[in-house]
Amino acid sequence: MRVVVVGAGLAGLTAAADLAATGAEVTVIEARDRVGGRTHGIEVAPGGWADAGAAYLGERHTALTTLLAELDLKTTPATVGGAARFALGGEPGTGRFPPLSAVALGGLFDALEELAAAVRPEAPWLSPDAARLDATTAADWAAEHLTHPDARLFFPLFAGEMMAADPADVSVLHLAFYLRSGGGLRYLNAFAGGAQEDRIDGGAHQVCLRLATRLGDRVRLGEPVRAVHQDATGVDVVTVTGVTRADAVVVAVPPVLADAVEFRPGLPAPRSGPGTAPGCAVKVHLVYPAPLWREQGLSGWSVSADGPLLSTVDDSPANGSAGVLTGFVTGAQAKAFAALPPDEQAGQARAQVARLFPGLPAPDACHVTDWLGERHSRGCYAALFGPGDWLRLGPRLTTPHQRVHWAGTETSTEFFGLMEGAIRSGHRVAAEIDATWRHNHD
Ligand SMILES: Cc1cc2nc3c(=O)[nH]c(=O)nc-3n(C[C@H](O)[C@H](O)[C@H](O)COP(=O)(O)OP(=O)(O)OC[C@H]3O[C@@H](n4cnc5c(N)ncnc54)[C@H](O)[C@@H]3O)c2cc1C
Structure with a gap:
């Protein structure tokens, strides 16, 4: 199975890692010239990093803490x-x-x-x-x-x-x-005992850096995805540098940015609204x-x-x-x-x-x-x-559009908006694609 993941934030890279572990042929396409999305580190002193994006986590953020342990990253108290x-x-x-x-x-x-x-x-x-x-x-x-x-x-x-x-x-x-x-x-x-209990020692951006390092040249940077075209046998993911063919696509970008991608056939409804x-x-x-x-x-x-x-x-x-x-x-x-x-x-x-x-x-x-x-x-x-957004958009946030599947913290009803929600959405979408593939090929 060939899967293209659009977006190298926590959701996209978690999904890519899970799918690669099932044996899928994975390509991650990222618009920026860096991975991490809304996690981003700034080196404020030699060897000293500050989180320009996400920083804090608590003990209920179990998907994140499990991932940190796997990646050999430590936390430090924020209090x-x-x-x-x-x-x-x-x-x-x-x-x-x-x-x-x-x-x-x-x-x-x-x-x-x-x-x-x-x-x-x-x-x-x-x-x-x-x-x-x-x-x-x-x-x-x-x-x-x-x-x-x-x-x-x-x-x-x-x-x-x-x-x-x-x-x-x-x-x-x-x-x-x-x-x-x-x-x-x-x-x-x-802070103490809550969602701001800890920070990631050395910066939250390291999570995506380490996930991306494991994926190696399967991660492509500096290529905003412009279009996703589906036909009876597969899906083409279009960037300025060319077209990548896949069996399934994960779109792991915020909803407003997903709406800027051209989908053929078109989405049954937009993923964001005027509000x-x-x-x-x-x-x-x-x-x-x-x-x-x-x-x-x-x-x-x-x-x-x-x-x-x-x-x-x-x-x-x-x-x-x-x-x-x-x-x-x-x-x-x-x-x-x-x-x-x-x-x-x-x-x-x-x-x-x-x-x-x-x-x-x-x-x-x-x-x-x-x-x-x-x-x-x-x-x-x-x-x-x-x-009006939840009533209009909510019921369709995670519904696949044929071969296109959705991830990102905004698709997670658990810890929406947080790193934890992004990672959970990545695990969810990888399991969804794997189950669909097995269902269609067993
Ligand atoms: C200032 C700030 C503080 C925060 N504080 C916390 C905190 O303390 N704790 C916490 O848990 N969370 C916090 N968050 C939220 C957390 O950062 C996000 O929930 C999480 O990182 C989202 O991950 P994601 O993978 O869903 O999306 P993103 O990180 O946004 O990843 C999406 C990726 O897709 C890429 N992309 C977009 N469009 C395209 C395209 N067309 N083609 C290809 N690639 C594309 C983007 O460049 C990006 O890399 C904070 C965020 C910010 C910015």
Whole structure:
């Protein structure tokens, strides 16, 4: 069996590795000149890497942790002791918890947990009241249900941090599904014991690098797939450099990018809709000789209402090569920030960190990674399903189109949007193709 995999992110490479293990003749075709997709490493100091894309994982991410063990990669704790800095109105202050009403935040979390508990994670479009929840934006839900000013202040920060979402861009059904799919709000939101417990030592990009190394010259870079043409005996995958013939194809790219590929025969329905928005995330890495904030009893964690960095965390490489504060610009802030010239972006980030951490010297370097501008990702962390999307797109997300099969974190109802979802989708699609082939040839 000959299989072409479109996309060398975690989903595509996992699928390729599984299929190769069954004896299939696999070719992976990747648009970029690197593998990894939404995982990407930046060398911030000699031998010191920071994650410009995905970084964190928790113990429930079992497909990822199994893969890490197979690839001989280690994790390092993401949590750092010490106090945080909060700028949620007025001058920045130091503390352990945001200086907001615990009752208001508890009420917000309970309301969100209630929404998530009612979702059918394997088929959100069949959830009770799905049509109404799918037609309502999270911003409209917040305007109706959140009365306390602290809950109103915190909700967009939370949606930005958790999903890189502007609440105006996602339906309540998507918000509730995302929380449920990722293990619940409190798991998703937590560092210790939650989805941000660990990082991959040396950078998450190494997972795809190691998978690709094993596949060798079966991975082709710098070839965006333009078209997929099927006939009675097989399928042609078309790039600028030529045509590759296969028996089956895995398309492991985000839904909006799948819609940019020409399919013949055409897809019965698009994989994204007018309401499908790109996740809005810009990551900023401020590099210091060492994690100097720790000497002041600070963890490096900060939360700001005004931005552009809505939060910062300590992502210093475990090998001690540098101190790294990662700033997250997400949601509506990211749209405005992404439109600024690079100098201004770096200037605003440096100025904000100087206000938040006045005891620190100026950083040695500032790296800005704008995922909105990445044309082979079109936003991150993942696609945001807007009003109407789940009911229209959900039932067909994983349905094969004859010889074309679908993967990618957006096709996973478990840990949607995360590395874990991408890897699970890769395993799922490889098993699906193998089973179809055996069914047709036994
Ligand atoms: C800033 C940021 C922070 C994140 N944080 C986390 C985190 O902490 N934890 C976590 O678990 N997840 C996180 N994520 C999400 C995680 O990165 C993704 O869920 C996961 O990497 C998606 O993998 P994928 O294989 O589905 O898609 P991708 O990684 O997007 O792979 C798709 C590949 O297809 C290629 N491609 C696109 N179009 C074509 C075409 N026409 N032809 C050929 N190739 C094509 C792309 O170049 C890409 O390499 C984050 C993402 C970002 C960007």
